[in-house]
Amino acid sequence: xxxxxxxxxxxxxxxxxxxxxxxxxxxxxxxxxxxxxxxxxxxxxxxx
Numbered sequence: 001x002x003x004x005x006x007x008x009x010x011x012x013x014x015x016x017x018x019x020x021x022x023x024x025x026x027x028x029x030x031x032x033x034x035x036x037x038x039x040x041x042x043x044x045x046x047x048x
Contacts, residue, residue, distance in 0.1 A: 007048075 007015070025040075 004010070010018070
């Protein structure tokens with residue numbers, strides 16, 4: 001998926017994959033002094 005314009009356009013599996021990724025990123029940041037992930041460098045990130 002390149003662009004997400006509406007959550008209604010997501011299948012159940014796609015929505016769960018997004019939530020799983022968010023959880024994985026959140027867990028990766030726990031305990032880090034600097035809250036940055038180099039894997040996201042150069043990407044546009046939004047909060048819904």
